[in-house]
Amino acid sequence: MYNNTQHTFTSHDGTALFYQHWENPNLKKNRKKKAIILFHRGHEHSGRMAHLVEELNLPDFDFFAWDARGHGNSPGERGDAPSFSACVQDIQYFVQHLQSNYNIQSENIAIVAQSVGAVLAATWVHDYAPKIRALCLASPAFDIKLYVPFAKPGLTLMSKLGGNFFINSYVKAKMLTHDQERAKSYDTDPKIARAISVRMLLGLYAASARIVDDAQNIFVPTQILSSGSDFVVQQKPQRDFYQKLPHPLKEFHVLDGFYHDTLGEKDRKIATDKIHRFITQCFSRPYAAPNLLHADKIGPSCAVAENLSSTLPKHSLKHAFWEATKKNLKLGSLFSKGLKIGEDTGYDSGSTLDFVYRNTSESKNPIGKIIDRQYLNAIGWRGIRVRKQNIEHMLTQYATKLKNxxxxxxxxxxxxxxxxxxxxxxxxxxxxxxxxxxxxxxxINVQAGQEMIQQRGLAHIAQFIEADAFNTQSLAAVEPKPTLAVVSGLYELFSDNDLLRNSLAGLSQAIESNGYLIYTGQIWHPQQEFIARALTSHREGDAWVMRLRSQAEMDALVEQAGFKKVDQVIDEFGIFTVSVAQKI
Known part of the structure; x- marks a missing residue:
């Protein structure tokens, strides 16, 4: 029934990854295309998902399935990748490729993913906020049963001491499915990669913990199929993930007696019928984007920020702990230049960021140098420096587009x-x-910036002025009109979406048509409470309380101002995003 063709697409680092396309030749060529994208389990490849093209019984859809890097026909050492986040970014480039090459709109896409592929897909939906129609996850591997006591901390320690290495899967085919033919094919398939690198395994665990914890920021209709007799992954994180999902169209199904290969089980028609119904119903109504423009006034992120702003009971242990933490920072600032800058100007100030970008222990004394290095190695500051690199990459890419x-x-x-x-x-x-x-x-920032412009010999084309980033009229009046505007690390510091609307409205008027806006976001942070309870802001020494905006919320604000998002990257920690939107 379907025509099957094989292709490659070029991902973010230039790697050509393999994928398959199934197209129903009986469909009209001028139709509005709809697509199902299939993501395979760890160790496997797209060929292991091919049976679903017929079995899902969705003839109005094109089907696509990739071989993740390090799997099947895609390059890379078997079971390995530069990082788990690199594979998530591969999905972004894969979907962008399908959209542009096959003229498929994101709201006409549904995802069917299994095991590790399901975690990759869920992470992509969380981090990149695509406007897709449905997400179907079969036995997502949020927590693999390693059975060996202290396996995760042991692997973490060994990887720190010895670098990346590989471990072989303990899973036998008979533990995956009751379908004897499929189990036999698993044992004989030369493309099965039984080893997995430790960096990929630990990256899977880290991403899973983050996504399960922050699932309230996944705004897509989601169906979860959980195998009832799964020897490979834990069911509890799947339930925790489901409970936090905010979309009203969500389902959780336990398939009694099923082993881990949910979509390859002997009785998999039970699972494929559920997926068929869910996707059909999701496409039976027009796509509706989540309404997140007032998430600063009501919702989970608002509640968390409000709680972190509240004063702790004076005699509580938590109050004592955070007071001691603040005193330790003040004491450390007597030795450390980095902490001194933070205490004097605020830990979110331009001066602090400039120190973080320099990434050098600048204290004069040995104790201060040690403190500086520990401070600069904090996960948030590491993410900030990756954000800087991502901004440089995006600015180069879109400046080149303008010139071309x-x-x-x-x-x-x-x-x-x-x-x-x-x-x-x-x-x-x-x-x-x-x-x-x-x-x-x-x-202070303007003076430092003017000096830097002079030092770099850019005074003939560059100027630095004192101005308010939230003044609509001031931004709108800029001449000559910019063709490429950048907002980095600003919107994350302010909870109020009205301020962002003022700024974005000014930018929309300032930027020339078809020009670009590069904007950053902070969608998650593992140290949110530490920052709120212990660090001060540049705003008159107030506590630095951050309200984390989901990528979907940030994109909605940018879209409301008259821009269309066209690109995005995120650091490997899942904290800072750098996005590009074009003025429509």
């Missing part, structure tokens, strides 16, 4: 801090910008 289309390259950063990250990014451009306008509210 014969448009002027006029860059504006509305809250540049000292300007180091944007000037570093500009230095990497293949062609010099026509103009660079840096703005910031702080006279």
């Amino acid at each position: 289309s014969q448009q002027a390259l006029r860059i504006m950063d509305i809250a540049a801090g000292h300007g180091r990250y944007i000037l570093d990014a500009v230095a990497q451009l293949p062609e010099q910008a026509d103009s660079i306008l840096l703005r910031d509210y702080s006279p």
Whole structure:
């Protein structure tokens, strides 16, 4: 019934990954295409999902399935990848490829994913906030049963001491399915990769913990099929994940007696019938984007920030703990230059960020140097430096697009801090910008930035002025109109979406048509309470309480202002996103 063709797409690092396409030749060629994307289990490949193309009985859909890097026909050492997050980014590039090459809109896409593939898909939906129609997860591997006591901490320690290494799966085919033919094919398939790298396994655990904890920020209709007799993964995290999902269209099914290979079980028609019904019903109504424009006023992120802003009971253990933590930071600031900058100017100030970007122990004494290094190695600051690299990459990519289309390259950063990250990014451009306008509210930052412009010999094209990033009129009046604007690390500091609306409205008026906006987000942070309870902000020494915006919320605000999101990257920790939107 279907025509099957095989292809490759180029992912974020230039790697060509293999995928298959099944198309029903009886469908009209001018129809609005709908697609099911299949993601295979760990160790396997797209061929192990091919039976679902017929069995799901969805003839109006095109089907696509990839071989994840390190699997099947895709390159890379078997069972390995640069990181788990690199594979999630592969999904983003895969879907972008399908959208552009097959003219498929995101809201006409549904995902069917199993085991490790299900965790990859769920992480992608959480981190990149695609506007897809349905997400069907079969036995998501949020927590693998390792059976060996202290296996995870042991593997973590061994990887730190000896680097990456491989372990072989203990899972036998008879533990995966009651279907004897499928079990036999698993044992004889030369493309099955039985080993998995420790960095991929630990990355899977880290991403799973984050996604299960933050599942309230997945705004897609979701169906979970949980195998009732699964020897491979735990069921509890699957239930925890399901309970936190906010979308009203969600289902959790326990398939009694099923082993881990849910979609390859002997009685898998029970599972495929449920998927068929769920996807059919999700497509029976028009796509509706989640309403997140007022998430600052009501909802989980608002409640968390409100709780972290509240004063703790004076005689409680928590109050005593955080007071002691703040005193330790003040004591440390007597030795550490990094902590001194944070205590004096705020841990979210431009001066602090400039120190983080320099990434050097600058204290004069040995104790201070040790504190500086520990401070700079905090996961948040590591993520900040990756964000800087991602901004540089995106700015280079979209500046080149503008130049290639014969448009002027006029860059504006509305809250540049000292300007180091944007000037570093500009230095990497293949062609010099026509103009660079840096703005910031702080006279200290403006003075430091002006000096940096002079030092780098950019005074003939660059200027740094004192200005308010939330003043709509001030932004709208910028001349000449920028073609590439950057907002980095600003919106994350302010909970109020009205402030962002003011800023984005000004940017929408300022940026030329078809110009680009690069904007950052902070969708999750493992140290949110520590930051709120112990660190001070640049705003008159107030506590630095962050309200974490989901990527879906941030994208909705940008879209409301008249932009269309076209690209995104995220650090490997799942904290900071860098997105690109085009003015429509």
